[in-house]
Amino acid sequence: MKWMNRMLEGAGYAMDVACRSVGYMFRRPRLAMTARLAYDYGLKSLPVVLVVAFFSGMILSLQIGIQLAANGQEELLGIVVAQTFAREFGPFMTCIILVGTAVSAFAAEIGTMKVSEEIDALEVMSIDPVGYVAAPRILALTAMTFFLTLCADAVGMLGGGIVAVTQLGLPWQVYMDRALTTLEGREWFGLPKDLYAGLLKAGITGFVIASIGCAQGLRAQGGALGVGRSVRRAVISSIVLILVISYVLTWFAYRAFAS
Amino acid sequence: MIEIDNLSKTYGERRILRHCSLSVNRGETLVVIGASGSGKSTLLRMIIGLATPDDGTILVDGQDVHALAPAELSRLRRRMGYLFQSGALINWLTVRDNVALPLVERGKTVDSEIDDRVERALRNVGLSGTEKLMPSQLSGGMRKRAGLARSLVTDPEIILYDEPTTGLDPVTAHIIDQLVVELRAKLGVTSVVVSHDMEGVYRVADRVAMLYDGRIIATGTPGEFRDAGDPIVRQFVSGALDGPLGDRSAGPRPKSASPPNREEEGAPPQGSPNKE
Ligand SMILES: Nc1ncnc2c1ncn2[C@@H]1O[C@H](COP(=O)(O)OP(=O)(O)O)[C@@H](O)[C@H]1O
Ligand SMILES: [Mg+2]
Numbered sequence: 001m002k003w004m005n006r007m008l009e010g011a012g013y014a015m016d017v018a019c020r021s022v023g024y025m026f027r028r029p030r031l032a033m034t035a036r037l038a039y040d041y042g043l044k045s046l047p048v049v050l051v052v053a054f055f056s057g058m059i060l061s062l063q064i065g066i067q068l069a070a071n072g073q074e075e076l077l078g079i080v081v082a083q084t085f086a087r088e089f090g091p092f093m094t095c096i097i098l099v100g101t102a103v104s105a106f107a108a109e110i111g112t113m114k115v116s117e118e119i120d121a122l123e124v125m126s127i128d129p130v131g132y133v134a135a136p137r138i139l140a141l142t143a144m145t146f147f148l149t150l151c152a153d154a155v156g157m158l159g160g161g162i163v164a165v166t167q168l169g170l171p172w173q174v175y176m177d178r179a180l181t182t183l184e185g186r187e188w189f190g191l192p193k194d195l196y197a198g199l200l201k202a203g204i205t206g207f208v209i210a211s212i213g214c215a216q217g218l219r220a221q222g223g224a225l226g227v228g229r230s231v232r233r234a235v236i237s238s239i240v241l242i243l244v245i246s247y248v249l250t251w252f253a254y255r256a257f258a259s
Numbered sequence: 260m261i262e263i264d265n266l267s268k269t270y271g272e273r274r275i276l277r278h279c280s281l282s283v284n285r286g287e288t289l290v291v292i293g294a295s296g297s298g299k300s301t302l303l304r305m306i307i308g309l310a311t312p313d314d315g316t317i318l319v320d321g322q323d324v325h326a327l328a329p330a331e332l333s334r335l336r337r338r339m340g341y342l343f344q345s346g347a348l349i350n351w352l353t354v355r356d357n358v359a360l361p362l363v364e365r366g367k368t369v370d371s372e373i374d375d376r377v378e379r380a381l382r383n384v385g386l387s388g389t390e391k392l393m394p395s396q397l398s399g400g401m402r403k404r405a406g407l408a409r410s411l412v413t414d415p416e417i418i419l420y421d422e423p424t425t426g427l428d429p430v431t432a433h434i435i436d437q438l439v440v441e442l443r444a445k446l447g448v449t450s451v452v453v454s455h456d457m458e459g460v461y462r463v464a465d466r467v468a469m470l471y472d473g474r475i476i477a478t479g480t481p482g483e484f485r486d487a488g489d490p491i492v493r494q495f496v497s498g499a500l501d502g503p504l505g506d507r508s509a510g511p512r513p514k515s516a517s518p519p520n521r522e523e524e525g526a527p528p529q530g531s532p533n534k535e
Binding site: 112113116117118120121122123124125126127 | 304307309333334336337339341343344345347348349350360361364406409
């Protein structure tokens with residue numbers, strides 16, 4: 001029961017940090033700091049996102065393509081890869097990578113600030129650590145999640161296409177045509193639904209995991225050991241929440257508001 | 260100016276402070292002495308609201324620190340300065356930006372004035388010329404002095420110093436002590452200094468309080484402390500090896516016939532190497 005209490009307390013605190021951060025994003029955005037953080041944690045994660053997305057696209061295309069080709073349906077491959085990436089794979093892999101590159105770093109960095117009294121120093125100067133340290137990180141990561149997901153979607157489809165052409169003998173034109181048409185096909189409030197539902201999902205998830213990383217850092221106590229504990233907790237909760245959020249939002253987008 | 264009444268604090272099973280009462284008058288420098296781990300930092304943290312007492316109240320300028328709304332606490336803290344034991348500089352800002360931070364965040368000062376005040380604060384602590392360095396490029400003592408410059412730059416009325424001279428060389432320590440004295444003389448700053456450097460205590464203190472076993476066991480002028488009769492106070496002040504402090508057995512035991520302990524923690528004897 002003790003861990004349950006602690007978990008609820010942690011969740012409550014993370015929500016508090018998230019809400020107050022949103023307030024600060026409007027009242028006092030600190031754009032210069034946000035831009036620097038977006039570069040450090042977002043753009044520097046781009047190479048790994050691209051590599052992972054590219055290979056995932058190739059693997060997906062090969063696995064599904066072989067099955068489809070057995071039934072002579074290989075020209076559907078573009079549809080499968082595009083839909084899978086836009087709806088699920090792109091957001092999912094981007095967020096998982098960001099847990100490793102950014103969320104853990106937020107928890108470690110802020111946790112170290114906490115145990116070395118830097119966070120206390122901000123409070124003593126009447127500077128709210130949530131506004132000064134957490135809000136710029138949360139904003140930066142949320143924005144970069146959109147961008148990285150879009151890149152992952154594009155590169156995944158590219159990887160899938162290359163396998164389609166080289167391994168399954170599908171003309172590039174056919175693959176791309178099908179891929180783009182299927183994305184444009186279904187509209188939602190005038191926008192291509194699958195793409196935007198996926199991006200929205202990624203953005204929301206990015207916001208949540210960034211908040212968790214910052215909140216865990218701010219709660220760290222007890223030296224290096226405590227920082228390690230914060231990082232571990234942040235990573236575990238983030239991975240679990242990525243899946244939960246993904247399911248819930250998919251349900252909303254394709255069941256509750258099915259078009 | 261600061262009224263501490265019946266303050267108690269427990270961490271887990273450990274009672275750090277019990278029923279401490281203490282007051283600091285306006286314009287006075289009170290030095291709190293005590294062995295490391297006796298709860299001096301905890302006491303300072305509670306005065307500025309970083310830690311919450313289990314029991315008791317702290318009034319700063321008539322306001323109950325732990326009953327204030329966040330905005331009011333924030334306003335009160337703007338009149339206070341706090342020197343952290345390790346300096347606590349923000350790691351990604353240069354020394355200059357660290358010292359300027361409280362002014363920049365208050366947003367009331369124009370840029371040229373900020374530059375002037377930062378320069379003056381750094382000069383006061385003997386750190387001119389380090390403006391562009393990062394905290395990781397400073398030694399421990401320099402970090403602490405930069406932290407001191409940061410707490411002085413806003414001209415606070417009340418300053419809490421957590422071991423301002425520990426880890427500094429004797430000359431720099433003297434300079435910092437001189438600064439504390441000057442701040443009181445020229446600006447009428449009210450200070451609480453936590454220290455175990457007795458030489459410095461005699462230089463800066465108007466009044467001294469000693470923390471031992473969670474209680475304030477003595478208060479008085481530096482002169483009274485120098486000639487103290489209480490065996491605990493006398494041992495701490497003189498740094499003697501023999502006495503009730505640091506003794507393994509429970510309770511004060513004011514006798515001197517026993518052979519000297521070699522593994523004293525509180526007060527290592529001068530000149531004798533640390534034996535393992
Ligand atoms: N946040 C905390 N959690 C648990 N114990 C603490 C905490 N802060 C301080 N302590 C304990 O309280 C005691 C007093 O610490 P402190 O006030 O830092 O002593 P001092 O500054 O006199 O050396 C120490 O034994 C320390 O282990
Ligand atoms: Mg201390």
